[in-house]
Amino acid sequence: MSSDSVYNELVLKFANVNGSGSASANAFCAKALFRMGIPVSAKNIFPSNIQGLPTWYEIKISESEKLARRDGIDIFVAMNAQTYDQDINEVIENGSFIYDSSLLRDFKRDDINIIGIPIAKLCADAYTDTRQRQLFKNIVYLGSLSLLIGIDFDIIKQLLSDQFHNKPKLIEQNVKALEIGRKYIEDNIKYPLNKQVRKSNKNTNKIMINGNEAAALGAIYAGATVASWYPITPSTSLVEAFEKHAMKLRKNEDGTINAAIMQAEDELSAIGMAIGANWNGARAFTATSGPGISLMSEFIGLAYFSEIPLVLFDIQRGGPSTGMPTRTQQSDLISCAYASHGDTKQVLLFPSDPNECFQFSLDSFDLAEKLQTPIIVLSDLDIGMNDWVVDELEWNDQYQHDRGKVLNSEELENTKDFGRYKDVDGDGIPYRTIPATHPELGAYFTRGTSHNEYGGYTENGLIHAQTLDRLSKKFKTAENLLPQPKIIINSNKTKIGIINFGSTTRAINESLEYLSGKGIAINHMRIRSFPFSNNIRDFIDQHDIIFVVEQNRDAQMKTLLKTECDIPISKLISILNYDGMPLTSKFIIDEINKHIEENKDINDLISPLIKIV
Amino acid sequence: MTFIKKPIFRHPSLPKNDLGLTYRDYEGLVSTLCAGCGHDSITSSVIQACYDMSLPAHKIAKLSGIGCSSKTTNYFLNQSHGFNTVHGRMPSVATGANLANRDLIYIGVSGDGDTASIGLGQYCHAIRRQLNLTYIVENNGTYGLTKGQFSATNDKNSKNKKGNDNPFGAIDLALMAIELGAGFVARSFSGDKEQLVPLIKTAIAYNGFSLIDVISPCVTFNNHQYSTKSYDYIREHNATMGELDFIPEKDSIEINYKEGENIDISLHDGTNINLHKLDASYDPRNQNDVVNKLRKYRGEGKVVTGLLYLNEEVSEMHKVLNTSKTPLNEIPLDTLCPSHDELNSINKNFT
Numbered sequence: 001m002s003s004d005s006v007y008n009e010l011v012l013k014f015a016n017v018n019g020s021g022s023a024s025a026n027a028f029c030a031k032a033l034f035r036m037g038i039p040v041s042a043k044n045i046f047p048s049n050i051q052g053l054p055t056w057y058e059i060k061i062s063e064s065e066k067l068a069r070r071d072g073i074d075i076f077v078a079m080n081a082q083t084y085d086q087d088i089n090e091v092i093e094n095g096s097f098i099y100d101s102s103l104l105r106d107f108k109r110d111d112i113n114i115i116g117i118p119i120a121k122l123c124a125d126a127y128t129d130t131r132q133r134q135l136f137k138n139i140v141y142l143g144s145l146s147l148l149i150g151i152d153f154d155i156i157k158q159l160l161s162d163q164f165h166n167k168p169k170l171i172e173q174n175v176k177a178l179e180i181g182r183k184y185i186e187d188n189i190k191y192p193l194n195k196q197v198r199k200s201n202k203n204t205n206k207i208m209i210n211g212n213e214a215a216a217l218g219a220i221y222a223g224a225t226v227a228s229w230y231p232i233t234p235s236t237s238l239v240e241a242f243e244k245h246a247m248k249l250r251k252n253e254d255g256t257i258n259a260a261i262m263q264a265e266d267e268l269s270a271i272g273m274a275i276g277a278n279w280n281g282a283r284a285f286t287a288t289s290g291p292g293i294s295l296m297s298e299f300i301g302l303a304y305f306s307e308i309p310l311v312l313f314d315i316q317r318g319g320p321s322t323g324m325p326t327r328t329q330q331s332d333l334i335s336c337a338y339a340s341h342g343d344t345k346q347v348l349l350f351p352s353d354p355n356e357c358f359q360f361s362l363d364s365f366d367l368a369e370k371l372q373t374p375i376i377v378l379s380d381l382d383i384g385m386n387d388w389v390v391d392e393l394e395w396n397d398q399y400q401h402d403r404g405k406v407l408n409s410e411e412l413e414n415t416k417d418f419g420r421y422k423d424v425d426g427d428g429i430p431y432r433t434i435p436a437t438h439p440e441l442g443a444y445f446t447r448g449t450s451h452n453e454y455g456g457y458t459e460n461g462l463i464h465a466q467t468l469d470r471l472s473k474k475f476k477t478a479e480n481l482l483p484q485p486k487i488i489i490n491s492n493k494t495k496i497g498i499i500n501f502g503s504t505t506r507a508i509n510e511s512l513e514y515l516s517g518k519g520i521a522i523n524h525m526r527i528r529s530f531p532f533s534n535n536i537r538d539f540i541d542q543h544d545i546i547f548v549v550e551q552n553r554d555a556q557m558k559t560l561l562k563t564e565c566d567i568p569i570s571k572l573i574s575i576l577n578y579d580g581m582p583l584t585s586k587f588i589i590d591e592i593n594k595h596i597e598e599n600k601d602i603n604d605l606i607s608p609l610i611k612i613v
Numbered sequence: 614m615t616f617i618k619k620p621i622f623r624h625p626s627l628p629k630n631d632l633g634l635t636y637r638d639y640e641g642l643v644s645t646l647c648a649g650c651g652h653d654s655i656t657s658s659v660i661q662a663c664y665d666m667s668l669p670a671h672k673i674a675k676l677s678g679i680g681c682s683s684k685t686t687n688y689f690l691n692q693s694h695g696f697n698t699v700h701g702r703m704p705s706v707a708t709g710a711n712l713a714n715r716d717l718i719y720i721g722v723s724g725d726g727d728t729a730s731i732g733l734g735q736y737c738h739a740i741r742r743q744l745n746l747t748y749i750v751e752n753n754g755t756y757g758l759t760k761g762q763f764s765a766t767n768d769k770n771s772k773n774k775k776g777n778d779n780p781f782g783a784i785d786l787a788l789m790a791i792e793l794g795a796g797f798v799a800r801s802f803s804g805d806k807e808q809l810v811p812l813i814k815t816a817i818a819y820n821g822f823s824l825i826d827v828i829s830p831c832v833t834f835n836n837h838q839y840s841t842k843s844y845d846y847i848r849e850h851n852a853t854m855g856e857l858d859f860i861p862e863k864d865s866i867e868i869n870y871k872e873g874e875n876i877d878i879s880l881h882d883g884t885n886i887n888l889h890k891l892d893a894s895y896d897p898r899n900q901n902d903v904v905n906k907l908r909k910y911r912g913e914g915k916v917v918t919g920l921l922y923l924n925e926e927v928s929e930m931h932k933v934l935n936t937s938k939t940p941l942n943e944i945p946l947d948t949l950c951p952s953h954d955e956l957n958s959i960n961k962n963f964t
Binding site: 034035203206207208209217220221222223224225226228245249250252254255256257258259260261262264265266268269270271272273274275276277278279280281282283284298299302392393394395396397399401403433434435436437438439440443444445446447448449457 | 670694712938942
């Protein structure tokens with residue numbers, strides 16, 4: 001091993017053809033690194049296709065826990081000849097490019113280390129079955145890689161045993177493939193490479209999980225019983241995970257299940273079922289993505305106006321229209337914040353990683369019942385479908401679920417003149433009843449038409465306006481019940497702030513650390529919910545210039561802030577990214593630097609800060 | 614819909630059902646539909662059926678979509694929760710409600726626009742799932758609230774009030790329901806309470822999706838001489854397939870039927886129905902036979918009413934899903950929520 005080796009700081013990328021079995025091998029690699037105690041972050045960059053198109057898998061390995069994506073690949077495992085040309089250009093100087101040399105190629109880069117492994121040939125020699133020859137290619141390169149960068153072989157073998165504990169024959173075959181890959185390196189290639197990994201201890205009490213699975217677990221712990229949905233990438237795995245866990249955790253002794261999962265005929269029906277179930281007193285949710293939000297909008301308005309609790313997960317993807325179904329974006333903010341016709345407003349929660357998906361999923365069911373309105377959890381593809389290393393999920397058995405203002409039979413008998421839409425407590429939130437609670441009391445009519453305090457139909461304009469005003473009051477109440485922003489004051493002297501939400505947080509943290517090292521202190525607020533509370537208004541008031549980082553073209557968060565917080569336009573500067581890839585810190589730093597160069601006002605604010613340092 | 618409450622006046626001599634309730638106890642608000650509207654007759658048949666069956670109103674949920682027909686859920690069963698959803702989407706809301714509580718009785722009211730046009734997809738899929746719902750279509754072949762456009766159940770070449778031809782063919786909701794696997798399919802006429810009341814009772818007792826397609830003339834827009842959904846037309850073209858007696862379980866011994874003319878059918882809940890066959894060659898349990906007969910009658914311009922099709926063997930939605938016997942909305946959250954230790958072992962799966 002050379003003394004200038006770099007450990008546990010690299011980006012490893014795989015290029016494959018989708019449908020070839022590479023996804024599980026690559027995920028295996030990430031998991032092995034995680035089990036070595038090294039902080040990792042995996043991004044699956046896949047096509048909207050079943051078989052034959054290019055697909056990539058990136059693993060950021062960072063002992064210093066800088067786990068946001070970065071461009072510039074240290075080691076590229078290029079297993080797709082169609083994309084060699086673009087792949088090799090991503091490799092940084094002195095990086096390595098590993099390819100299948102069964103077909104020799106002459107690559108025009110002499111500043112990198114090109115390693116040919118005749119993987120197809122090795123597999124053709126070792127296996128007779130065509131399918132095995134194809135599938136084990138992935139395991140062979142994993143074996144080679146393990147030796148090249150130092151992935152612990154025992155850990156990989158253990159992972160295989162865990163994975164195939166029901167099929168011992170498969171373990172044997174996979175280990176054989178790993179050894180073929182290792183043997184070839186041992187005999188033919190100089191190893192290890194200059195970028196390597198070694199065991200660390202950073203993953204104590206950490207798990208590697210995607211946001212959809214964590215959100216599904218949140219719904220399980222929230223006591224959700226009805227999930228109605230229509231398949232759409234990237235939200236599908238959320239309901240599938242809910243079903244998987246419900247089948248285990250909600251099974252009765254007679255074999256029946258304390259949950260109902262219904263695949264609907266479309267998104268309209270999916271949300272209709274969730275509304276019907278919530279109306280009838282179950283905790284129910286649906287999960288979708290942008291196109292589903294468009295389809296669900298009429299029903300969202302019904303739930304808003306007739307005040308039915310509802311939890312809706314929107315796992316955002318690239319829009320508009322069908323857009324980029326397998327890429328990430330934060331572009332449903334406005335369509336969700338004001339979803340449906342007429343005067344409407346919806347509660348939004350913005351989780352930033354899978355751990356928060358669990359927490360917000362749990363919170364959303366309480367909030368939906370406390371506020372009697374739809375709660376939209378705005379996740380995205382990056383959080384929802386990629387594996388993140390986060391703190392273990394936590395649960396306190398003393399937790400009390402909050403079902404809000406629901407009257408039981410006895411309470412109804414003690415209630416004088418029950419009216420479903422009366423603002424009894426002055427917080428804009430009325431009391432509701434569940435069907436069949438009492439033989440004579442509490443029945444009312446739920447409708448999307450304008451209604452009086454008893455749920456009766458009305459065309460009285462004054463009453464209609466009063467209802468709309470009460471709903472506004474309810475949303476004022478909501479502000480302080482929602483998860484409050486996370487504010488990090490890096491300096492009391494700086495007048496510069498940065499605002500973000502959701503999956504861009506890791507990139508923000510890294511860029512702020514970098515800028516801080518350059519003497520530029522920026523205070524940070526991560527928004528976690530909408531409608532905005534005074535904490536958000538205060539942060540904005542305390543700063544002269546605020547960068548707003550978001551992954552959409554039209555600065556939707558900035559628009560919401562301006563509209564809802566009445567902020568001077570000049571104060572907010574957008575940093576926008578909408579190429580569908582998880583954000584890098586370099587992008588943010590470059591954008592901030594560009595604004596500093598171009599804008600005298602910012603420069604005036606920055607200069608004294610640098611002098612202070 | 615109305616905000617006019619009916620005066621609470623109970624004559625002491627009003628007959629009472631097993632729950633000690635009178636017919637009036639099952640009423641709703643005063644209808645605001647046009648005088649003579651067929652829908653109001655259907656409303657009173659629903660009230661009669663629920664009263665006769667001594668159903669506790671709070672155990673019934675009434676759901677509807679949008680349109681004249683969908684307003685009627687407000688005009689019966691004041692003690693039941695009601696839900697006037699969005700246009701064409703009652704089936705999905707009813708499905709969700711039923712998923713949450715399998716023990717309630719669900720009555721869905723819809724119209725021909727609500728079901729056969731905007732809601733056709735949801736209608737089909739609710740049938741496919743064997744949702745335990747009594748689905749009443751108040752079918753007048755026209756859009757009343759928007760003043761008289763043709764609906765998708767209106768017959769081709771029938772005319773609207775202005776004398777214009779309907780250029781497109783009709784969707785037969787009953788035939789469609791049979792094809793999609795509904796186990797109880799009936800057609801009736803709003804003016805024929807003797808036929809309709811037993812049909813509603815049987816539909817409620819039936820454990821699965823039951824359709825009653827009720828021809829219900831629109832007195833304002835579709836009751837003229839060129840209409841095929843007018844009072845006169847239906848009276849002239851009605852062919853009755855079978856009449857029903859509804860016999861609650863406890864009375865089943867008292868059935869009086871004649872071999873060859875009557876069929877006794879026992880439903881899942883133990884209720885018996887007694888079908889008087891008016892057409893001797895007709896067996897409502899033979900799907901092919903039913904479909905052929907219905908097509909034949911339609912070709913002859915006849916509107917067939919009665920119990921058209923019955924299949925007692927269908928598996929209702931919850932049976933397919935294997936949901937808990939206890940309604941999901943009655944299971945305490947503490948029971949549904951796994952423990953700290955269980956989450957710890959789940960965490961281990963992600964290391």
